[in-house]
Amino acid sequence: MTDWNALVGATPLDERRVGFDTPDQARKALDTSVRTPLAHLGILEISGADAERFLQGQASAQLSLASSGFAPLTCFCTPKGRMLANAQVVRVEDQRFWLIPEYSLLSPLKEHLDKFAAFYKADMRVRDDLVMLGLIGNEAPALLEAKLDIEPPAVWHHARQGERHALRHPGPRPRLLLIVPEQDVGNVWELLAPHTTPVGNAVWCLHDIQAGMAWMRDVHRDTYLPQMINWEALGGISFKKGCYTGQEVVARAHFRGQVKKRLIRAQLEGAELPEPGDAVEDSEGKPHGEVFCAELDAYGQAEILAVMTTKEVPGPLSVAGQRLKPLKLPYAVERLDPESLVQKT
The missing domain is CATH 3.30.1360.120 (Probable tRNA modification gtpase trme; domain 1)
Known part of the structure; x- marks a missing residue:
């Protein structure tokens, strides 16, 4: 390290x-x-003659878009569509890519991809x-x-x-x-x-x-569908590409409108930082979601991202006794195709 x-x-x-x-x-x-x-x-590097073909079968990103400077967001899922990691993809050379996830996910992500890499001419190493x-x-x-x-x-x-x-x-x-x-x-x-x-x-x-960006840590593995952290609203899922592990579940949740939880942004009236997984509760102590991540802002108050039910929730809400104030996300919670983000050159 x-x-x-x-x-x-x-x-x-x-x-x-x-x-x-x-x-x-x-x-x-x-x-x-x-x-x-x-x-x-x-940084996890994937290189070799089959590097792009290998990643294309595992990542939610359309790998052909990772060219001409575009560095798309992506995620890796279980067959049931639950996220194991999210990352940014950088094409360094024709058949050499860098994945940039949270550090605690480097080894688990490599271990997951190793199960499929044996069938391709592709090498992986932590940089x-x-x-x-x-x-x-x-x-x-x-x-x-x-x-x-x-x-x-x-x-x-x-x-x-x-x-x-x-x-x-x-x-x-x-x-x-x-x-x-x-x-x-x-x-x-x-x-x-x-x-x-x-x-x-x-x-x-x-x-x-x-920015409404929920970067997974090891504690979040195998917990959320990508849409539960608004990943498709950030261009992190290509619905125009072919199959990848978990694709069927992710696509079905999108097209049938079956996403029952969504990422929200909020501020807490207090300076105590909650932990990932801490409950967002109503006045009767009933949980309606959980904290994803938290940091202290410029005024010494905790700002959080939380994964919440999409059902209407009675207020007020709180986390560990600190009242929750919803804040606006800087993007619309709707599908954003990564193809539209590629800067034309």
Whole structure:
């Protein structure tokens, strides 16, 4: 695992988090540009003569779209349509792809895909030699071009300069995910230092919540259909491709309108962070959903994504005694075909 303290002076907080002494870090990301180590993410590389054909049979993404800079969202499911992992797909070369999931899913995802890889000319390996950094702020695209000589990509697109890569993610401020070789991370960190403030990766995760992006962790495996975390509303499912593991169930849920739970965004009136799986309850203590993820916002209150029943629920709702205030998602909860997201060149 990456030694973030040695590389950039970050303090390890737990297996997923690193931090800095910077005060009011979430607020800094509103007022200025910030940089952060993305310690909670990992890269699984798939390469070989059959790499695309292999992934096409397992991923919800249409792999042929992962070209000309487009880096689609995807997910991997059980035969019953339950998600084992979600990720972003980057085509690095003709038959070499990077999957970017949450770090705790790297080994389980590889183990799952290994069951099918034996039938293809495809190799998989975890790329611990690559490091990911986050760049957030209104000046982030200009910094990418001026300091790293990379033309800023569109949202969910990929650009590169040599061994340095950049991906654009949505959020309340422009966000760029940088991928660089471990031996180069110090150089990149210092190039950005005069123009950005270092913050912990909890800030990046907060912006994921505010973007309505639910990135699975190991604790979420085999629990949700993709639509339960609004994955089709983010372009994470191609309904125009052929079969993949779990496709029949996912398609049936979509076309028959059988999705009984959906992802919501909310703020809690308190500073206590709930854990994934904590119940969202009504005033009588009856559960109507569960927390997916949570982070503290710029005002010291918990913001969450929760998977909730689609039935009308009597209010007020709360989580661990903290009253829940629904917040608007920044996208429509309806099918978004990834084919429509490919930037024409």
